[in-house]
Each structure stands twice: as structure tokens, then as C-alpha cells.
Amino acid sequence: MHDAPTPPPAPEPLDGRAELSEFLRTRRARLQPEDVGLPNFGRHRRVPGLRREELAQLxxxxVAYYTRLEQGNGRNVSGEVLDAIARALRLTDAEHSHLTHLAKPKHHKKKRPARPQHARPALHxxxxxxxxxxxYVVGRRSDILAWxxxxxxxxxxxxxxxxxERNWxxxxxxxxxxxxxFVDWEQKASDMVSFLRMEAGCFPNDPLLSALVGELSVKSEEFRSLWATHDVREKGHGVKRMHHxxxxxxxxxxxxxxxxxxxxQSLVTYHAEPDSASAQALRLLASWGADATRAGTAGTGS
Incomplete structure (x- = not known):
């Protein structure tokens, strides 16, 4: 008789205080005094980008208040102060939203359903x-739900x-x-990490997301490097170049x-410019053969 294997430990949730601290620090580091209309006294600065006192002034x-916030203590910060800091840091709308999620998680955290996500039959x-x-339909954590x-x-x-494994x-x-x-794989990879960063800001206690980030951090040096930038952005549309x-x-x-x-959940579609070489290539793919058809049927029924 053999003992039952010990289940792996549950992944630790992402540290919300550390996430807030690193996000603010990396946003501050990308700005120079001249970028925000401040004089730059001296060529030798101990830290990259703006100093904390410069950001607090803007x-x-x-300085003490901003320092506490950058150390991850955002419990009592007001929306007005976050707006002012977002303006000072020249944050995009996506970055501003991410900052708010990190600093005031109790006001923004949604309850995750325990059951797996499924695409509605009408979407199939x-x-x-x-x-x-x-x-295709993509869900939480970049899971591919149907196609x-x-x-x-x-x-x-x-x-x-x-x-x-059906996860982008x-x-x-x-x-x-x-x-x-993907001809521009680096951009695709950066977009994926930015998406996961946004997810982590909204749902820091999601164990499956924590497990995914942990797995990718262990297995991919590129992922670790991109994750450390703390970049976030939303891309609802764009252009991809591919080599099929x-x-x-x-x-x-x-x-x-x-x-x-x-x-x-989001429905993602790809299309080519009419009468282009890419449109012709899509027509060829449409008539590719029975194997691809069977794969697509199996996928949309998953």
C-alpha cells in the first residue's frame, strides 16, 4: 500500500503592497525633471527619473505622504490624491485604472466564480x-474558451x-x-504580460492567476523580464503580422x-484588408481541409 501523494501547496496570492510599490517606483523612474517642467540641478542623480520629493511637489x-504610498500603504488614500499622482506621473488611462486597483483593492475587487468559465452557446x-x-473567445488569465x-x-x-494549456x-x-x-512576437509577448498585469491589479487573490504567473516566471526568462517592467496597457484593436x-x-x-x-470575456476577430494578399491567404485557409475543420468544431464545443 502506497501513501497518497502530497498535493502541491496552493500558490501564494500576489503581494498587493509590493505591486503598488513597484508600479509607482517604475513609473517615477521613467520620468526626468525636464519631462515635467522641473529644473534639473546636477548631472549625478542617485536614482533614475524623478525623486520622491519632486513627484510629491508635482x-x-x-513627501512623507507620497513615501508611505510608494511603500505600499494605500489604505486611506483618496481618489483625488490618486488622480493628482496619476497626472504627475503622466499615466495613461489604463495605468491610472491599474493604480486605483492596486491602491484601493477593496473598492474594486470582484468576486471570482468558483466554476470554470464557458462561452455561451450563442457565441459558438x-x-x-x-x-x-x-x-475566438478569451476569458480570465488569457484562457481561450472557444474558437x-x-x-x-x-x-x-x-x-x-x-x-x-489553452491559454494565450x-x-x-x-x-x-x-x-x-508572429512576426512581431516581442510585441505580442509584451501585450500578453500587460494584460496579465491588469488582471493582477484587479484580482490579486486569484490563485490560478498566481499559479500562472509563477509558472511562466520559472519557465521563461522573457516573461520574467517583461513582468518586472510593471507595464500595463489595453489594446482593443490593432494589426498583427504573421508568417503562416x-x-x-x-x-x-x-x-x-x-x-x-x-x-x-471578449470576442476577438481577425480580418484582412479587402482584395489584399492577406485576404487571399485567408481564403486559402478557409478551404484548407477537413482536418482543420474538425479541429475547429471540436474547439468550439469545448
């Missing part, structure tokens, strides 16, 4: 009707992956094929449509 708060039908448009046959033809046979961050950093498919093994070069525009009844 935000209209005391909608994607199946897009017979010339690669489309159509064109997405399978473009991105690969996701149906062949175990359910826990894992695919991007741990599957060699992603580096070959069957049809060659493609330049496709993507749109990310957040679902109104579940903001943790």
Missing part, C-alpha cells in the same frame, strides 16, 4: 457563422491541447510555434469586443 502632497453559433473570419475553424486554421489545433500567455511564452507564427506555415505572410487587423454581460 502632485501637491507631502456566431463564430461558426463567421466562416471566413478567425474568431471557430478559421481560428484553428490560423493559430493551430487548440483542440489537441489539454484544457489547462502559456502558448506565447512556452510554445515555440508562437515565435514562428501554409500560406506565408499575413497582415491582419484584430478587434477585441468585450462582452456586455460578462466583462471577463
Amino acid at each position: 502632485a501637491g502632497v507631502s 453559433h456566431l463564430m461558426d457563422a463567421m466562416d471566413s473570419i478567425p474568431a 471557430n475553424r478559421m481560428a484553428a486554421a490560423l493559430f493551430g489545433d487548440w483542440a489537441a491541447l489539454p484544457a489547462e 500567455a502559456r502558448i506565447c511564452f512556452l510554445h515555440p510555434g508562437a515565435r514562428e507564427l 506555415p501554409l500560406v506565408g505572410e499575413l497582415t491582419l487587423a484584430y478587434e477585441t469586443l468585450r462582452l456586455p454581460d460578462d466583462h471577463d
Whole structure:
């Protein structure tokens, strides 16, 4: 008789105080006095970017107050002070939102449902009707929840992956094929880390997210480097260049449509400029063969 294996320990939640501290420190480090209209006295500065006292002056708060905030103590900070600091740091809208989530998590944390996410049947039908448009539904932590046959033809046979591996961050950093498919893989990787950073700010106590970040940090040096930048941004649309093994070069525009009844899920579509070489390549993929069709059918039924 053998003893039952000891289950692995539950992943530690992300440290919200450390996240707030590092985010503010890295945002401050990217600014120089001349960027914000301050005189730069002396060429030798002990820290990169603005000093704490300079940032506090710009935000209209005391140095002691800002220092406590940058040390991760944001419990009693007001929205007005966060707005002032965001302006002083020249934060984007996404960065401002991230700062608010980090500093006031109790006011922004959503309760995670215990059950796994699933795409609604109507979304499966909608994607199946897009017979010339690669489309998929992505959920929390960049999990891929459903897709159509064109997405399978473009991105690969996701149906062949175990359910826990159907995750864009894992695919991007741990599957060699992603580096070959995306001509601008570095940008794709940066976008994925920025997305996970936003998730971590909203849901620091999500154990599955903590486990994903831990796994990628161990297995990918590129992920560790990008994670350390604390960069966040939202990209609802854009252009991706790809090199497909069957049809060659493609330049496709993507749109990310957040679902109104579940903001943790988004429908992502890719399309080519009409009458372009990429449009012709998509038509070739649409008629690729029965194997891709079966993979897409299996995927949208997962």
C-alpha cells in the first residue's frame, strides 16, 4: 500500500503592497525633471527619473505622504490624491485604472466564480457563422474558451491541447510555434504580460492567476523580464503580422469586443484588408481541409 501523494501547496496570492510599490517606483523612474517642467540641478542623480520629493511637489502632497504610498500603504488614500499622482506621473488611462486597483483593492475587487468559465452557446453559433473570419473567445488569465475553424486554421489545433494549456500567455511564452507564427512576437509577448498585469491589479487573490504567473516566471526568462517592467496597457484593436506555415505572410487587423454581460470575456476577430494578399491567404485557409475543420468544431464545443 502506497501513501497518497502530497498535493502541491496552493500558490501564494500576489503581494498587493509590493505591486503598488513597484508600479509607482517604475513609473517615477521613467520620468526626468525636464519631462515635467522641473529644473534639473546636477548631472549625478542617485536614482533614475524623478525623486520622491519632486513627484510629491508635482502632485501637491507631502513627501512623507507620497513615501508611505510608494511603500505600499494605500489604505486611506483618496481618489483625488490618486488622480493628482496619476497626472504627475503622466499615466495613461489604463495605468491610472491599474493604480486605483492596486491602491484601493477593496473598492474594486470582484468576486471570482468558483466554476470554470464557458462561452455561451450563442457565441459558438456566431463564430461558426463567421466562416471566413478567425474568431475566438478569451476569458480570465488569457484562457481561450472557444474558437471557430478559421481560428484553428490560423493559430493551430487548440483542440489537441489539454484544457489547462489553452491559454494565450502559456502558448506565447512556452510554445515555440508562437515565435514562428508572429512576426512581431516581442510585441505580442509584451501585450500578453500587460494584460496579465491588469488582471493582477484587479484580482490579486486569484490563485490560478498566481499559479500562472509563477509558472511562466520559472519557465521563461522573457516573461520574467517583461513582468518586472510593471507595464500595463489595453489594446482593443490593432494589426498583427504573421508568417503562416501554409500560406506565408499575413497582415491582419484584430478587434477585441468585450462582452456586455460578462466583462471577463471578449470576442476577438481577425480580418484582412479587402482584395489584399492577406485576404487571399485567408481564403486559402478557409478551404484548407477537413482536418482543420474538425479541429475547429471540436474547439468550439469545448
